[in-house]
Amino acid sequence: MELVFALVIGALTSSGVYLILRARTFPVVVGLTLLSYGVNLFLFSSGRLATGQQPIIGTAASYSDPLPQALVLTAIVIGFAMTAFVVVLSLRNLADNEDDHVDGKQPYKSPAPEEESEVTGK
Protein backbone atom coordinates (compact mmCIF):
# COMPACT_ATOMS: atom_id res chain seq x y z
CA MET A 1 0.00 0.00 0.00
CA GLU A 2 2.83 2.40 0.88
CA LEU A 3 4.36 2.07 -2.59
CA VAL A 4 1.08 2.74 -4.39
CA PHE A 5 0.35 5.65 -2.10
CA ALA A 6 3.77 7.19 -2.63
CA LEU A 7 3.54 6.72 -6.41
CA VAL A 8 0.11 8.39 -6.50
CA ILE A 9 1.36 11.38 -4.50
CA GLY A 10 4.42 11.65 -6.72
CA ALA A 11 2.40 11.43 -9.94
CA LEU A 12 -0.14 14.02 -8.76
CA THR A 13 2.51 16.43 -7.55
CA SER A 14 4.74 16.16 -10.60
CA SER A 15 1.87 16.56 -13.06
CA GLY A 16 0.62 19.47 -10.96
CA VAL A 17 3.98 21.22 -11.07
CA TYR A 18 4.29 20.55 -14.82
CA LEU A 19 0.87 22.07 -15.49
CA ILE A 20 1.54 25.10 -13.26
CA LEU A 21 4.56 25.89 -15.40
CA ARG A 22 2.36 26.16 -18.52
CA ALA A 23 1.64 29.66 -19.75
CA ARG A 24 -2.16 29.46 -19.96
CA THR A 25 -4.50 29.95 -17.03
CA PHE A 26 -6.57 26.81 -17.55
CA PRO A 27 -3.65 24.36 -17.19
CA VAL A 28 -2.39 26.43 -14.25
CA VAL A 29 -5.72 26.07 -12.44
CA VAL A 30 -5.84 22.33 -13.13
CA GLY A 31 -2.22 22.06 -12.00
CA LEU A 32 -2.97 23.84 -8.73
CA THR A 33 -5.86 21.46 -8.13
CA LEU A 34 -3.69 18.39 -8.78
CA LEU A 35 -0.98 19.79 -6.54
CA SER A 36 -3.45 20.32 -3.72
CA TYR A 37 -4.71 16.72 -4.14
CA GLY A 38 -1.14 15.49 -3.84
CA VAL A 39 -0.54 17.66 -0.79
CA ASN A 40 -3.73 16.49 0.89
CA LEU A 41 -2.80 12.84 0.40
CA PHE A 42 0.69 13.56 1.71
CA LEU A 43 -0.71 15.29 4.78
CA PHE A 44 -3.04 12.33 5.33
CA SER A 45 -0.10 9.92 5.30
CA SER A 46 1.82 11.93 7.93
CA GLY A 47 -0.21 10.08 10.60
CA ARG A 48 1.08 6.74 9.17
CA LEU A 49 -1.07 4.51 6.98
CA ALA A 50 -3.17 2.00 8.89
CA THR A 51 -6.43 0.19 8.23
CA GLY A 52 -8.90 -1.12 10.79
CA GLN A 53 -7.23 0.59 13.75
CA GLN A 54 -8.81 2.53 16.56
CA PRO A 55 -8.18 6.27 16.73
CA ILE A 56 -7.45 6.09 20.48
CA ILE A 57 -4.05 5.75 22.14
CA GLY A 58 -3.58 3.03 24.70
CA THR A 59 -6.31 0.56 23.74
CA ALA A 60 -4.26 -1.38 21.22
CA ALA A 61 -0.63 -1.83 20.22
CA SER A 62 -1.01 0.44 17.19
CA TYR A 63 -3.55 3.13 16.49
CA SER A 64 -4.79 5.31 13.69
CA ASP A 65 -3.93 8.97 14.18
CA PRO A 66 -7.08 11.11 13.72
CA LEU A 67 -5.33 14.49 13.74
CA PRO A 68 -4.01 14.46 10.13
CA GLN A 69 -7.56 13.78 8.99
CA ALA A 70 -8.68 16.97 10.69
CA LEU A 71 -5.80 18.83 9.07
CA VAL A 72 -6.68 17.41 5.64
CA LEU A 73 -10.30 18.40 6.10
CA THR A 74 -9.28 21.99 6.83
CA ALA A 75 -6.88 21.99 3.89
CA ILE A 76 -9.59 20.65 1.53
CA VAL A 77 -12.05 23.37 2.54
CA ILE A 78 -9.48 26.13 2.15
CA GLY A 79 -8.20 24.66 -1.12
CA PHE A 80 -11.72 24.49 -2.53
CA ALA A 81 -12.41 28.15 -1.77
CA MET A 82 -9.07 29.20 -3.24
CA THR A 83 -9.68 27.18 -6.42
CA ALA A 84 -13.06 28.82 -6.87
CA PHE A 85 -11.43 32.23 -6.48
CA VAL A 86 -8.63 31.52 -8.93
CA VAL A 87 -11.13 30.25 -11.52
CA VAL A 88 -13.11 33.49 -11.30
CA LEU A 89 -9.89 35.50 -11.50
CA SER A 90 -8.78 33.58 -14.61
CA LEU A 91 -12.12 34.26 -16.28
CA ARG A 92 -11.72 37.92 -15.42
CA ASN A 93 -8.23 37.84 -16.91
CA LEU A 94 -9.62 36.25 -20.07
CA ALA A 95 -12.36 38.85 -20.34
CA ASP A 96 -10.09 41.82 -19.62
CA ASN A 97 -7.24 40.87 -21.90
CA GLU A 98 -9.06 38.72 -24.46
CA ASP A 99 -6.33 36.15 -23.96
CA ASP A 100 -5.87 33.44 -21.36
CA HIS A 101 -2.10 33.84 -21.18
CA VAL A 102 -0.95 34.20 -17.56
CA ASP A 103 0.81 37.46 -18.44
CA GLY A 104 -2.36 38.89 -19.91
CA LYS A 105 -1.17 38.72 -23.46
CA GLN A 106 1.31 36.81 -25.54
CA PRO A 107 4.73 38.30 -24.88
CA TYR A 108 5.51 38.00 -28.59
CA LYS A 109 3.22 37.52 -31.49
CA SER A 110 4.76 36.88 -34.87
CA PRO A 111 3.61 39.66 -37.18
CA ALA A 112 1.14 38.77 -39.85
CA PRO A 113 2.87 38.31 -43.20
CA GLU A 114 2.82 41.59 -45.01
CA GLU A 115 0.74 41.65 -48.10
CA GLU A 116 2.67 42.58 -51.15
CA SER A 117 1.73 45.96 -52.46
CA GLU A 118 -0.28 45.79 -55.56
CA VAL A 119 1.72 46.33 -58.66
CA THR A 120 0.13 48.89 -60.82
CA GLY A 121 0.82 49.31 -64.44
CA LYS A 122 2.46 52.72 -64.17
Place this chain on the structure above:
Amino acid sequence: MNHWLTAPVLIPLLGGILQAFMGYAPIRLRRTLALATTVLMLVSAIVLLVMASDGNYRIYAFGNWQPPFGIVLVLDRLAALMLIMTAILALFCHLFAIGGADEGNRQFHGLFLFQLMGLNIAFLTGDLFNLFVAFEVLLIASYGLLMHGGGTIRTVPGLHYVVLNLIGSAVFLISVGMIYSVTGTLNMADLAVKVSQVSGEGLSIVKAGGMMLLVVFGLKAAILPLCFWLPRAYSKATAPVAALFAVMTKVGIYAILRVYLLIFGDDAGELANLGMDWLFPIALATLAMGVIGALGSGTLKTLVAWQVIISVGTLLAPIALGSEAGLSAALFYLLSTTWTVGGLFLVSELVANQRGSAKDRIITAPKMQSRTFLSVLFLVGAVAAAGLPPLSGFFGKVLILQSVESGTEMAWLWSVLLTGSFLTVIAYSRAGSIVFWRTVDGHLDKPDPLNGRVSVAAGALTALAIVMVVLAGPIMAYTDATAAQLHNSDAYIEILQTPMVGEDS
Protein backbone atom coordinates in the same frame (compact mmCIF):
# COMPACT_ATOMS: atom_id res chain seq x y z
CA MET B 1 -6.43 31.66 30.57
CA ASN B 2 -6.90 35.25 29.59
CA HIS B 3 -9.94 36.17 27.56
CA TRP B 4 -8.50 39.51 26.43
CA LEU B 5 -6.36 37.60 23.93
CA THR B 6 -9.36 36.88 21.74
CA ALA B 7 -10.29 40.57 21.46
CA PRO B 8 -8.02 41.46 18.48
CA VAL B 9 -9.47 38.47 16.62
CA LEU B 10 -13.12 38.82 17.60
CA ILE B 11 -13.45 42.59 17.12
CA PRO B 12 -12.55 42.64 13.38
CA LEU B 13 -14.41 39.34 12.88
CA LEU B 14 -17.68 40.70 14.28
CA GLY B 15 -17.17 44.05 12.57
CA GLY B 16 -16.46 42.29 9.28
CA ILE B 17 -19.54 40.08 9.54
CA LEU B 18 -21.62 43.18 10.23
CA GLN B 19 -20.18 44.80 7.09
CA ALA B 20 -20.95 41.72 5.02
CA PHE B 21 -24.64 42.09 5.79
CA MET B 22 -24.64 45.85 5.30
CA GLY B 23 -23.54 46.07 1.68
CA TYR B 24 -26.56 48.20 0.80
CA ALA B 25 -26.61 50.40 3.89
CA PRO B 26 -25.77 54.10 3.43
CA ILE B 27 -22.04 54.55 2.96
CA ARG B 28 -21.77 56.95 5.91
CA LEU B 29 -23.11 54.31 8.29
CA ARG B 30 -20.78 51.64 6.89
CA ARG B 31 -17.80 53.96 7.17
CA THR B 32 -18.61 54.95 10.75
CA LEU B 33 -19.02 51.34 11.88
CA ALA B 34 -15.89 50.18 10.06
CA LEU B 35 -13.74 52.95 11.51
CA ALA B 36 -15.19 52.30 14.97
CA THR B 37 -14.15 48.65 14.62
CA THR B 38 -10.59 49.61 13.75
CA VAL B 39 -10.44 52.04 16.68
CA LEU B 40 -11.71 49.32 19.04
CA MET B 41 -9.05 46.99 17.67
CA LEU B 42 -6.40 49.59 18.41
CA VAL B 43 -7.73 49.90 21.97
CA SER B 44 -7.53 46.13 22.45
CA ALA B 45 -4.00 46.13 21.05
CA ILE B 46 -2.99 48.83 23.56
CA VAL B 47 -4.52 46.78 26.41
CA LEU B 48 -2.55 43.73 25.30
CA LEU B 49 0.64 45.79 24.98
CA VAL B 50 0.28 46.98 28.57
CA MET B 51 -0.36 43.39 29.67
CA ALA B 52 2.58 41.95 27.76
CA SER B 53 5.05 44.55 28.98
CA ASP B 54 5.44 42.76 32.32
CA GLY B 55 7.33 40.02 30.45
CA ASN B 56 5.02 37.11 31.28
CA TYR B 57 3.39 34.81 28.75
CA ARG B 58 -0.37 34.73 28.66
CA ILE B 59 -2.32 32.05 26.88
CA TYR B 60 -5.88 31.48 25.77
CA ALA B 61 -6.74 27.83 25.16
CA PHE B 62 -9.70 27.36 22.80
CA GLY B 63 -12.39 25.15 24.32
CA ASN B 64 -10.30 24.90 27.50
CA TRP B 65 -8.19 22.15 25.93
CA GLN B 66 -4.83 21.77 27.63
CA PRO B 67 -1.96 22.47 25.19
CA PRO B 68 -0.53 20.69 23.22
CA PHE B 69 -3.89 19.03 22.50
CA GLY B 70 -5.88 22.16 21.70
CA ILE B 71 -5.09 25.33 19.82
CA VAL B 72 -3.72 28.16 21.93
CA LEU B 73 -3.29 31.87 21.48
CA VAL B 74 -0.09 33.11 23.10
CA LEU B 75 0.64 36.70 24.01
CA ASP B 76 4.21 37.81 24.55
CA ARG B 77 6.06 41.06 23.94
CA LEU B 78 6.72 40.31 20.27
CA ALA B 79 3.07 39.48 19.53
CA ALA B 80 1.91 42.64 21.32
CA LEU B 81 4.43 44.75 19.38
CA MET B 82 3.22 43.35 16.04
CA LEU B 83 -0.43 43.87 17.06
CA ILE B 84 0.06 47.51 17.96
CA MET B 85 2.10 48.17 14.82
CA THR B 86 -0.65 46.68 12.64
CA ALA B 87 -3.45 48.44 14.49
CA ILE B 88 -1.86 51.89 14.14
CA LEU B 89 -1.07 51.35 10.45
CA ALA B 90 -4.57 49.98 9.83
CA LEU B 91 -6.26 52.94 11.51
CA PHE B 92 -4.56 55.49 9.25
CA CYS B 93 -5.05 53.34 6.12
CA HIS B 94 -8.71 53.03 6.99
CA LEU B 95 -9.03 56.77 7.52
CA PHE B 96 -7.41 57.31 4.12
CA ALA B 97 -9.74 54.79 2.47
CA ILE B 98 -12.77 56.57 3.90
CA GLY B 99 -11.59 59.69 2.06
CA GLY B 100 -12.94 58.15 -1.16
CA ALA B 101 -10.95 55.03 -2.05
CA ASP B 102 -13.60 52.71 -0.55
CA GLU B 103 -16.22 53.62 -3.13
CA GLY B 104 -16.95 51.26 -5.97
CA ASN B 105 -16.93 48.04 -3.97
CA ARG B 106 -19.58 47.42 -1.35
CA GLN B 107 -17.46 44.88 0.50
CA PHE B 108 -14.26 46.91 0.85
CA HIS B 109 -14.63 47.45 4.60
CA GLY B 110 -15.55 43.81 5.22
CA LEU B 111 -12.46 42.59 3.37
CA PHE B 112 -10.29 45.15 5.15
CA LEU B 113 -11.47 43.96 8.57
CA PHE B 114 -11.08 40.27 7.68
CA GLN B 115 -7.54 41.03 6.56
CA LEU B 116 -6.84 42.55 9.97
CA MET B 117 -8.36 39.51 11.65
CA GLY B 118 -6.04 37.19 9.69
CA LEU B 119 -3.02 39.31 10.61
CA ASN B 120 -3.96 39.29 14.30
CA ILE B 121 -4.46 35.51 14.38
CA ALA B 122 -1.06 35.05 12.75
CA PHE B 123 0.60 37.19 15.42
CA LEU B 124 -1.16 35.57 18.36
CA THR B 125 -1.29 31.90 17.48
CA GLY B 126 0.88 29.33 19.20
CA ASP B 127 0.17 26.52 16.76
CA LEU B 128 1.87 25.85 13.44
CA PHE B 129 -1.25 24.64 11.62
CA ASN B 130 -3.26 27.54 12.98
CA LEU B 131 -0.56 29.79 11.52
CA PHE B 132 -1.34 28.23 8.13
CA VAL B 133 -5.04 28.95 8.60
CA ALA B 134 -4.25 32.54 9.60
CA PHE B 135 -2.13 32.95 6.46
CA GLU B 136 -5.03 31.72 4.34
CA VAL B 137 -7.50 34.07 6.04
CA LEU B 138 -5.32 37.11 5.49
CA LEU B 139 -4.43 36.01 1.96
CA ILE B 140 -7.96 35.49 0.71
CA ALA B 141 -8.93 38.91 2.07
CA SER B 142 -5.84 40.39 0.44
CA TYR B 143 -6.77 38.86 -2.94
CA GLY B 144 -10.05 40.74 -2.77
CA LEU B 145 -8.40 43.96 -1.63
CA LEU B 146 -5.72 43.78 -4.31
CA MET B 147 -8.40 43.70 -7.01
CA HIS B 148 -10.28 46.59 -5.37
CA GLY B 149 -10.79 49.47 -7.72
CA GLY B 150 -11.11 47.18 -10.73
CA GLY B 151 -9.51 47.79 -14.05
CA THR B 152 -7.42 45.72 -16.38
CA ILE B 153 -4.11 46.80 -14.81
CA ARG B 154 -4.86 44.88 -11.60
CA THR B 155 -5.88 41.58 -13.16
CA VAL B 156 -2.51 40.19 -14.21
CA PRO B 157 -0.52 41.14 -11.08
CA GLY B 158 -3.45 39.83 -9.02
CA LEU B 159 -3.42 36.51 -10.85
CA HIS B 160 0.34 36.13 -10.33
CA TYR B 161 -0.03 36.98 -6.64
CA VAL B 162 -2.83 34.46 -6.11
CA VAL B 163 -1.14 31.59 -7.99
CA LEU B 164 2.20 32.15 -6.21
CA ASN B 165 0.55 32.20 -2.81
CA LEU B 166 -1.46 29.06 -3.57
CA ILE B 167 1.79 27.26 -4.40
CA GLY B 168 3.23 28.69 -1.17
CA SER B 169 0.29 27.25 0.78
CA ALA B 170 0.88 23.83 -0.78
CA VAL B 171 4.54 23.92 0.28
CA PHE B 172 3.51 25.08 3.76
CA LEU B 173 1.20 22.06 4.11
CA ILE B 174 3.91 19.67 2.92
CA SER B 175 6.38 21.01 5.47
CA VAL B 176 3.78 20.91 8.25
CA GLY B 177 3.08 17.27 7.33
CA MET B 178 6.79 16.40 7.39
CA ILE B 179 7.32 17.98 10.79
CA TYR B 180 4.17 16.40 12.22
CA SER B 181 5.05 12.94 10.93
CA VAL B 182 8.22 12.91 13.07
CA THR B 183 7.31 14.97 16.11
CA GLY B 184 3.59 14.16 16.39
CA THR B 185 2.70 17.68 17.46
CA LEU B 186 2.10 21.09 15.92
CA ASN B 187 1.97 23.21 19.06
CA MET B 188 4.96 25.52 18.87
CA ALA B 189 5.99 25.13 22.52
CA ASP B 190 5.69 21.35 22.30
CA LEU B 191 7.58 21.36 18.98
CA ALA B 192 10.43 23.23 20.66
CA VAL B 193 10.70 20.37 23.16
CA LYS B 194 10.27 17.55 20.62
CA VAL B 195 12.55 18.87 17.89
CA SER B 196 15.54 18.92 20.24
CA GLN B 197 14.96 15.20 20.94
CA VAL B 198 14.71 14.13 17.29
CA SER B 199 17.47 11.81 16.18
CA GLY B 200 18.24 9.18 13.58
CA GLU B 201 16.28 9.00 10.35
CA GLY B 202 13.66 11.47 11.56
CA LEU B 203 16.32 14.18 11.67
CA SER B 204 16.59 14.68 7.92
CA ILE B 205 12.80 14.76 7.51
CA VAL B 206 12.42 17.51 10.11
CA LYS B 207 15.38 19.32 8.57
CA ALA B 208 13.77 19.21 5.11
CA GLY B 209 10.46 20.33 6.60
CA GLY B 210 12.13 23.22 8.39
CA MET B 211 13.92 24.38 5.27
CA MET B 212 10.70 24.21 3.22
CA LEU B 213 9.03 26.31 5.90
CA LEU B 214 11.76 28.89 5.39
CA VAL B 215 10.91 28.94 1.66
CA VAL B 216 7.24 29.62 2.47
CA PHE B 217 8.00 32.39 4.94
CA GLY B 218 10.54 33.74 2.44
CA LEU B 219 7.80 33.94 -0.19
CA LYS B 220 5.58 35.90 2.21
CA ALA B 221 8.47 38.13 3.23
CA ALA B 222 9.61 38.54 -0.42
CA ILE B 223 13.27 37.57 -0.06
CA LEU B 224 15.39 37.52 -3.17
CA PRO B 225 14.50 34.70 -5.53
CA LEU B 226 10.85 35.04 -4.49
CA CYS B 227 10.40 38.81 -4.53
CA PHE B 228 9.55 39.72 -8.12
CA TRP B 229 5.80 39.46 -7.68
CA LEU B 230 5.81 42.25 -5.13
CA PRO B 231 6.58 45.50 -7.00
CA ARG B 232 3.97 44.93 -9.70
CA ALA B 233 1.25 43.85 -7.30
CA TYR B 234 1.86 46.60 -4.72
CA SER B 235 2.31 49.43 -7.18
CA LYS B 236 -0.97 48.58 -8.91
CA ALA B 237 -3.01 48.23 -5.71
CA THR B 238 -5.17 51.07 -4.39
CA ALA B 239 -3.11 53.29 -2.07
CA PRO B 240 -4.65 52.39 1.32
CA VAL B 241 -4.45 48.71 0.39
CA ALA B 242 -0.81 48.99 -0.67
CA ALA B 243 -0.07 50.81 2.58
CA LEU B 244 -1.72 48.07 4.61
CA PHE B 245 0.22 45.48 2.59
CA ALA B 246 3.40 47.05 4.01
CA VAL B 247 2.68 44.82 6.99
CA MET B 248 2.16 41.66 4.91
CA THR B 249 5.86 41.07 4.28
CA LYS B 250 6.43 41.64 7.99
CA VAL B 251 4.16 38.67 8.71
CA GLY B 252 6.72 36.49 6.95
CA ILE B 253 9.49 38.06 9.02
CA TYR B 254 7.46 37.56 12.20
CA ALA B 255 6.96 33.89 11.32
CA ILE B 256 10.71 33.44 10.70
CA LEU B 257 11.45 35.08 14.05
CA ARG B 258 8.92 32.98 15.91
CA VAL B 259 9.59 29.59 14.36
CA TYR B 260 13.36 29.76 13.91
CA LEU B 261 14.11 31.27 17.33
CA LEU B 262 11.74 29.06 19.27
CA ILE B 263 11.62 25.72 17.44
CA PHE B 264 14.99 25.74 15.67
CA GLY B 265 16.75 27.98 18.20
CA ASP B 266 20.00 27.48 20.07
CA ASP B 267 18.53 24.64 22.16
CA ALA B 268 17.32 22.56 19.23
CA GLY B 269 20.15 20.04 19.45
CA GLU B 270 21.35 18.91 16.04
CA LEU B 271 18.89 21.21 14.28
CA ALA B 272 20.02 24.36 16.09
CA ASN B 273 19.99 27.55 13.98
CA LEU B 274 18.67 25.70 10.94
CA GLY B 275 18.86 27.73 7.75
CA MET B 276 20.29 30.85 9.35
CA ASP B 277 23.65 30.57 7.54
CA TRP B 278 21.67 30.65 4.29
CA LEU B 279 19.53 33.56 5.34
CA PHE B 280 22.34 36.08 5.86
CA PRO B 281 23.73 36.16 2.28
CA ILE B 282 20.19 35.99 0.87
CA ALA B 283 19.17 38.95 3.02
CA LEU B 284 22.09 41.03 1.71
CA ALA B 285 21.30 40.02 -1.88
CA THR B 286 17.65 41.02 -1.32
CA LEU B 287 18.79 44.39 -0.04
CA ALA B 288 20.99 44.89 -3.12
CA MET B 289 18.18 43.81 -5.46
CA GLY B 290 15.77 46.23 -3.80
CA VAL B 291 18.21 49.10 -4.29
CA ILE B 292 18.69 48.24 -7.96
CA GLY B 293 14.93 48.11 -8.41
CA ALA B 294 14.46 51.43 -6.62
CA LEU B 295 17.04 53.10 -8.86
CA GLY B 296 15.29 51.82 -11.97
CA SER B 297 11.69 52.47 -11.06
CA GLY B 298 9.59 54.70 -13.25
CA THR B 299 6.79 55.63 -10.87
CA LEU B 300 6.66 56.75 -7.25
CA LYS B 301 4.61 53.73 -6.21
CA THR B 302 7.05 51.27 -7.79
CA LEU B 303 9.86 53.08 -5.98
CA VAL B 304 8.07 52.63 -2.64
CA ALA B 305 7.30 48.98 -3.49
CA TRP B 306 11.02 48.33 -3.99
CA GLN B 307 11.59 50.09 -0.66
CA VAL B 308 9.54 47.27 0.89
CA ILE B 309 12.08 44.78 -0.47
CA ILE B 310 15.02 46.90 0.73
CA SER B 311 13.59 46.91 4.24
CA VAL B 312 13.03 43.15 4.16
CA GLY B 313 16.72 42.64 3.36
CA THR B 314 17.78 45.11 6.04
CA LEU B 315 15.59 43.38 8.62
CA LEU B 316 16.59 39.81 7.86
CA ALA B 317 20.35 40.37 7.97
CA PRO B 318 20.53 41.02 11.75
CA ILE B 319 17.82 38.41 12.38
CA ALA B 320 19.94 35.79 10.59
CA LEU B 321 22.95 36.67 12.74
CA GLY B 322 20.69 36.26 15.75
CA SER B 323 22.42 38.33 18.42
CA GLU B 324 20.22 39.94 21.05
CA ALA B 325 21.28 43.47 20.15
CA GLY B 326 20.66 42.70 16.48
CA LEU B 327 17.14 41.45 17.16
CA SER B 328 16.31 44.52 19.20
CA ALA B 329 17.62 46.77 16.43
CA ALA B 330 15.65 44.83 13.81
CA LEU B 331 12.42 45.23 15.80
CA PHE B 332 13.00 48.98 16.12
CA TYR B 333 13.64 49.23 12.37
CA LEU B 334 10.58 47.04 11.71
CA LEU B 335 8.27 49.58 13.36
CA SER B 336 9.94 52.48 11.62
CA THR B 337 9.99 51.02 8.12
CA THR B 338 6.44 49.64 8.17
CA TRP B 339 4.88 52.98 9.06
CA THR B 340 7.17 54.94 6.77
CA VAL B 341 6.50 52.75 3.74
CA GLY B 342 2.76 52.88 4.47
CA GLY B 343 2.93 56.65 4.66
CA LEU B 344 4.90 56.89 1.41
CA PHE B 345 2.28 54.83 -0.46
CA LEU B 346 -0.42 57.23 0.74
CA VAL B 347 1.64 60.30 -0.20
CA SER B 348 2.34 58.87 -3.67
CA GLU B 349 -1.39 58.45 -4.21
CA LEU B 350 -2.05 62.06 -3.21
CA VAL B 351 0.71 63.23 -5.57
CA ALA B 352 -0.74 61.11 -8.38
CA ASN B 353 -4.17 62.67 -7.89
CA GLN B 354 -2.79 66.19 -8.16
CA ARG B 355 -0.78 65.72 -11.36
CA GLY B 356 -3.40 65.01 -13.99
CA SER B 357 -2.35 62.53 -16.64
CA ALA B 358 1.26 62.39 -15.43
CA LYS B 359 -0.02 60.47 -12.36
CA ASP B 360 2.84 59.30 -10.16
CA ARG B 361 5.24 58.70 -13.03
CA ILE B 362 8.68 60.22 -12.42
CA ILE B 363 8.47 62.70 -15.30
CA THR B 364 8.15 66.45 -15.52
CA ALA B 365 4.65 67.84 -15.49
CA PRO B 366 2.88 71.16 -14.89
CA LYS B 367 3.07 72.47 -11.32
CA MET B 368 0.73 70.53 -9.06
CA GLN B 369 -1.70 71.83 -6.49
CA SER B 370 -0.77 71.71 -2.77
CA ARG B 371 2.85 71.20 -3.74
CA THR B 372 4.39 72.46 -0.49
CA PHE B 373 2.37 70.17 1.76
CA LEU B 374 2.93 67.08 -0.40
CA SER B 375 6.62 67.72 -0.94
CA VAL B 376 7.22 68.09 2.80
CA LEU B 377 5.42 64.79 3.43
CA PHE B 378 7.46 63.09 0.72
CA LEU B 379 10.67 64.58 2.10
CA VAL B 380 9.95 63.29 5.62
CA GLY B 381 9.00 59.85 4.28
CA ALA B 382 12.02 59.63 1.99
CA VAL B 383 14.47 60.74 4.70
CA ALA B 384 13.04 58.18 7.12
CA ALA B 385 13.05 55.42 4.50
CA ALA B 386 16.56 56.06 3.22
CA GLY B 387 17.86 56.29 6.79
CA LEU B 388 19.19 59.82 6.97
CA PRO B 389 19.36 61.62 10.31
CA PRO B 390 17.41 62.82 12.23
CA LEU B 391 14.45 60.50 11.60
CA SER B 392 13.68 57.01 12.87
CA GLY B 393 15.07 55.06 9.88
CA PHE B 394 18.53 56.44 10.69
CA PHE B 395 18.40 55.20 14.27
CA GLY B 396 17.14 51.81 13.14
CA LYS B 397 20.01 51.41 10.69
CA VAL B 398 22.64 52.66 13.17
CA LEU B 399 21.41 50.15 15.74
CA ILE B 400 21.60 47.37 13.16
CA LEU B 401 25.15 48.39 12.21
CA GLN B 402 26.20 48.60 15.86
CA SER B 403 24.90 45.12 16.59
CA VAL B 404 27.56 43.58 14.33
CA GLU B 405 30.96 44.82 15.37
CA SER B 406 33.51 42.37 14.09
CA GLY B 407 34.30 39.61 11.67
CA THR B 408 33.50 39.05 8.02
CA GLU B 409 29.78 39.54 8.71
CA MET B 410 30.53 43.09 9.76
CA ALA B 411 32.43 43.78 6.54
CA TRP B 412 29.60 42.44 4.41
CA LEU B 413 26.73 44.00 6.33
CA TRP B 414 28.31 47.43 6.72
CA SER B 415 29.38 47.69 3.09
CA VAL B 416 26.09 46.46 1.59
CA LEU B 417 23.86 48.39 3.98
CA LEU B 418 25.77 51.67 3.68
CA THR B 419 26.17 51.50 -0.11
CA GLY B 420 22.52 50.53 -0.37
CA SER B 421 21.42 53.45 1.78
CA PHE B 422 23.51 55.86 -0.29
CA LEU B 423 21.98 54.61 -3.55
CA THR B 424 18.50 54.78 -1.99
CA VAL B 425 19.10 58.45 -1.20
CA ILE B 426 19.99 58.97 -4.87
CA ALA B 427 16.82 57.19 -5.99
CA TYR B 428 14.62 59.31 -3.72
CA SER B 429 16.30 62.60 -4.55
CA ARG B 430 16.05 61.88 -8.27
CA ALA B 431 12.35 61.06 -7.96
CA GLY B 432 11.60 63.97 -5.63
CA SER B 433 13.42 66.60 -7.65
CA ILE B 434 11.80 65.56 -10.93
CA VAL B 435 8.30 65.26 -9.52
CA PHE B 436 8.26 68.32 -7.26
CA TRP B 437 10.76 70.80 -8.63
CA ARG B 438 11.12 70.37 -12.36
CA THR B 439 7.87 71.72 -13.66
CA VAL B 440 6.92 72.62 -17.19
CA ASP B 441 4.40 75.16 -18.40
CA GLY B 442 1.13 73.63 -19.25
CA HIS B 443 -2.47 73.33 -18.32
CA LEU B 444 -3.75 70.90 -15.71
CA ASP B 445 -7.42 70.19 -15.22
CA LYS B 446 -8.07 71.42 -11.72
CA PRO B 447 -7.97 68.30 -9.57
CA ASP B 448 -10.14 67.75 -6.52
CA PRO B 449 -8.53 69.57 -3.59
CA LEU B 450 -7.10 67.38 -0.84
CA ASN B 451 -9.80 66.51 1.64
CA GLY B 452 -9.19 66.51 5.36
CA ARG B 453 -9.26 62.76 5.98
CA VAL B 454 -6.64 61.78 3.40
CA SER B 455 -4.30 64.63 4.39
CA VAL B 456 -4.55 63.73 8.07
CA ALA B 457 -4.03 60.02 7.37
CA ALA B 458 -0.99 60.49 5.12
CA GLY B 459 0.44 63.24 7.31
CA ALA B 460 0.03 61.35 10.56
CA LEU B 461 1.47 58.09 9.24
CA THR B 462 4.51 59.91 7.88
CA ALA B 463 4.89 61.95 11.07
CA LEU B 464 5.20 58.72 13.09
CA ALA B 465 8.85 58.74 11.94
CA ILE B 466 9.30 61.89 14.05
CA VAL B 467 7.23 60.53 16.95
CA MET B 468 9.43 57.43 17.01
CA VAL B 469 12.53 59.60 17.45
CA VAL B 470 10.91 61.44 20.36
CA LEU B 471 9.87 58.17 21.99
CA ALA B 472 13.03 56.29 20.99
CA GLY B 473 13.99 55.61 24.63
CA PRO B 474 10.83 53.76 25.71
CA ILE B 475 10.60 51.95 22.36
CA MET B 476 14.22 50.79 22.62
CA ALA B 477 13.63 49.59 26.19
CA TYR B 478 10.66 47.58 24.95
CA THR B 479 12.47 46.05 21.95
CA ASP B 480 15.49 45.18 24.13
CA ALA B 481 13.20 43.32 26.53
CA THR B 482 11.47 41.64 23.56
CA ALA B 483 14.79 40.41 22.17
CA ALA B 484 15.76 39.06 25.60
CA GLN B 485 12.41 37.30 25.90
CA LEU B 486 12.77 35.78 22.43
CA HIS B 487 16.17 34.36 23.32
CA ASN B 488 14.89 32.71 26.46
CA SER B 489 12.77 29.99 24.84
CA ASP B 490 12.56 27.94 28.07
CA ALA B 491 9.99 30.35 29.42
CA TYR B 492 7.83 29.89 26.32
CA ILE B 493 7.85 26.12 26.80
CA GLU B 494 6.39 26.56 30.29
CA ILE B 495 3.04 27.55 28.80
CA LEU B 496 2.48 23.81 28.39
CA GLN B 497 2.13 23.64 32.18
CA THR B 498 -0.48 26.41 32.42
CA PRO B 499 -3.45 25.14 34.44
CA MET B 500 -6.77 25.16 32.62
CA VAL B 501 -10.01 26.64 33.94
CA GLY B 502 -11.61 24.37 36.55
CA GLU B 503 -8.38 22.57 37.36
CA ASP B 504 -6.81 22.83 40.77
CA SER B 505 -3.52 24.50 40.15
